[in-house]
Amino acid sequence: MAPTHARKDNRLIDGLAVKKRIIAEVRAYTDTHNEMPRLMSILIGDVPEAAVYVRNQARGAEQAGLPFEQVNWAGDISQEACKARIMEMNDDPSVLGIILQRPVPAHINVRSLQSAIHPLKDVEGMNPASIGNIVYSDVALAPCTAAASVALIKETGLPMEGLEVVMIGHSEIVGKPAAMMLMAEGCTVTVCHHMTRSVPMHSRRADVVVVAVGKAHLVGPDMIKPGAVVIDIGINQIETDDGPKIVGDVDTDAVIEVAGWITPVPGGVGPVTVAILMRNSMVAHQRQIAAGWLKG
Amino acid sequence: MAPTHARKDNRLIDGLAVKKRIIAEVRAYTDTHNEMPRLMSILIGDVPEAAVYVRNQARGAEQAGLPFEQVNWAGDISQEACKARIMEMNDDPSVLGIILQRPVPAHINVRSLQSAIHPLKDVEGMNPASIGNIVYSDVALAPCTAAASVALIKETGLPMEGLEVVMIGHSEIVGKPAAMMLMAEGCTVTVCHHMTRSVPMHSRRADVVVVAVGKAHLVGPDMIKPGAVVIDIGINQIETDDGPKIVGDVDTDAVIEVAGWITPVPGGVGPVTVAILMRNSMVAHQRQIAAGWLKG
Numbered sequence: 115m116a117p118t119h120a121r122k123d124n125r126l127i128d129g130l131a132v133k134k135r136i137i138a139e140v141r142a143y144t145d146t147h148n149e150m151p152r153l154m155s156i157l158i159g160d161v162p163e164a165a166v167y168v169r170n171q172a173r174g175a176e177q178a179g180l181p182f183e184q185v186n187w188a189g190d191i192s193q194e195a196c197k198a199r200i201m202e203m204n205d206d207p208s209v210l211g212i213i214l215q216r217p218v219p220a221h222i223n224v225r226s227l228q229s230a231i232h233p234l235k236d237v238e239g240m241n242p243a244s245i246g247n248i249v250y251s252d253v254a255l256a257p258c259t260a261a262a263s264v265a266l267i268k269e270t271g272l273p274m275e276g277l278e279v280v281m282i283g284h285s286e287i288v289g290k291p292a293a294m295m296l297m298a299e300g301c302t303v304t305v306c307h308h309m310t311r312s313v314p315m316h317s318r319r320a321d322v323v324v325v326a327v328g329k330a331h332l333v334g335p336d337m338i339k340p341g342a343v344v345i346d347i348g349i350n351q352i353e354t355d356d357g358p359k360i361v362g363d364v365d366t367d368a369v370i371e372v373a374g375w376i377t378p379v380p381g382g383v384g385p386v387t388v389a390i391l392m393r394n395s396m397v398a399h400q401r402q403i404a405a406g407w408l409k410g
Numbered sequence: 411m412a413p414t415h416a417r418k419d420n421r422l423i424d425g426l427a428v429k430k431r432i433i434a435e436v437r438a439y440t441d442t443h444n445e446m447p448r449l450m451s452i453l454i455g456d457v458p459e460a461a462v463y464v465r466n467q468a469r470g471a472e473q474a475g476l477p478f479e480q481v482n483w484a485g486d487i488s489q490e491a492c493k494a495r496i497m498e499m500n501d502d503p504s505v506l507g508i509i510l511q512r513p514v515p516a517h518i519n520v521r522s523l524q525s526a527i528h529p530l531k532d533v534e535g536m537n538p539a540s541i542g543n544i545v546y547s548d549v550a551l552a553p554c555t556a557a558a559s560v561a562l563i564k565e566t567g568l569p570m571e572g573l574e575v576v577m578i579g580h581s582e583i584v585g586k587p588a589a590m591m592l593m594a595e596g597c598t599v600t601v602c603h604h605m606t607r608s609v610p611m612h613s614r615r616a617d618v619v620v621v622a623v624g625k626a627h628l629v630g631p632d633m634i635k636p637g638a639v640v641i642d643i644g645i646n647q648i649e650t651d652d653g654p655k656i657v658g659d660v661d662t663d664a665v666i667e668v669a670g671w672i673t674p675v676p677g678g679v680g681p682v683t684v685a686i687l688m689r690n691s692m693v694a695h696q697r698q699i700a701a702g703w704l705k706g
Contacts, residue, residue, distance in 0.1 A: 245545045246538030249586045275605045284593050290545045293589075297580050297601055302612070304600035305593055309571045316598070 127269050127375050129382040136265075136389035137177045140396045144179030151210035151408070152181035153237065153395060154203055158196065158222060159189030164215045171213065174388040180210070180395055189219050196222065197230050204232040207408060211237030211395045234401050237394040240287070248294045255394050260292035262386035263324050263345050264299065270343050270375045272321070275300035280320035282306050282313060282333070282363075288326040288347055313337070331365040341374035347383050423565050423671050425558075425678040432561075432685035433473045436692045440475030447506035447704070448477035449533065449691060450499055454492065454518060455485030460511045467509065470684040476506070476691055485515050492518065493526050500528040503704060507533030507691045530697050533690040536583070544590045551690050556588035558682035559620050559641050560595065566639050566671045568617070571596035576616035578602050578609060578629070578659075584622040584643055609633070621659040629660040637670035643679050 144150050153175055155168055168184060175182035203209045212231045218224050228240040236244050239257040248256055279296050283289040284307040293303045306313045317323045317337040325333050326347035338344060348363030362379030370376050377383055403410045440446050449471055451464055471478035499505045508527045514520050524536040532540050535553040544552055575592050579585040580603040589599045602609045613619050613633045621629050622643035634640060644659030658675030666672050673679055699706045
């Protein structure tokens, strides 16, 4: 049994190792710069579900040598007040990047606030202008989760050009920008969603399946071509006999028997997403210097 | 022979008729507004190949009741001078929209100029911010050719949700934005390009094939599923015994025997693209009023 088990483990793509490598790259940069400006993380209202994301980002920033400040705005703050505060941060040279944690209260228009973040400080890559630049194959400040998916596919060592990729889920934050980025890498991309007639018809022919839907165990082994790469972006909490558990959109234990490579949840896309946020922050710093906002 | 021939003609989607309908819609709007501001068409250097586009746009504008002004800038104008002039047009309330004709001289960075056009005056839908808004499913000022493809698919009356669309060509101007727009309509979209292993493998299973590559007769009947919709965006000049002739990327005479619907070249996507430019101009006018730039 031992060799089989060992082989099976080798099919897991280790997101923590990828995160460490990217963070070390950013650390090498920040070590050569005195007084890095800080990342501002904004929480609006009482959002306990965001706490774990914020904690991971704060830890990643510390490892990367980036100052990180958490601010909490009252749940009844007006849209205008949020926008005015973001505008101040845009103008403040001691602020490197702005992270707007989600969810936000119902009366807040999150897209309008994302648009208010200056593209040079949009370390999450969520401003429509940043997304537009992806369409133009300029992926420097790409949405972090989408960029993490691309980085994890590259971990397999497969040549990207001509790779048949099926993306399940067409969200603005992940599915669509990831599709654009994969096209820029030379992949042939199909984007499936809840209106697709037969998702398995597509996923079964794919070299790479990327899943970002938010349904526990949506993808089983019958949907995957033997040897394919499976990137699992889902984060779902399910109840088990041992209490609540975090699982992805893929039935990992079953799919690992078929797939060539698979990302675990937790420990796959999540940590790499945090690492990309830090890399985006480094790139933002370089661009702000190039734009004359900061001294080099 | 007559009935067969008649049926075959019915498979042609009449772009001129669609153009007329859209232009009439814009005309009804401009007729209720005195003193519409004008469209500015910018040609940089000596670009004889752009003349036919400009002429068609000028004619479309006249039909739509929109003032149209053609300006020619010297071929040796600097990037900075172009940008400064565009900025002036952004601030000028008598300018409704700015059209930057392509190609531009080699020393001009066309993307940077497109970014300089204010999104509210970007009637061609080429600013990265406009493209980003498409990813967010906000398609009001979409790239004209991409929007024309969508309009022509809708002409068939087929329900868009779940439609299997294969886009051949992943250009920034057409392929990628059209893919985003079709996803927003509920289609399942695959984007093929020169690195795709087998384009026919994809195109043969598609309900709709959209071709934007720029190679005469690239798509033959063996690549199309019987009854499928074929949208031909290509414009290629070929030499024939009767002299030069404009043809699309599809071998129309052969593919019409297989397809359920097909757009002719000329007379398909081209005229509808001009009509969408006029519709974008109308939407830009409405948005400039809403933004307080113009009086209603």
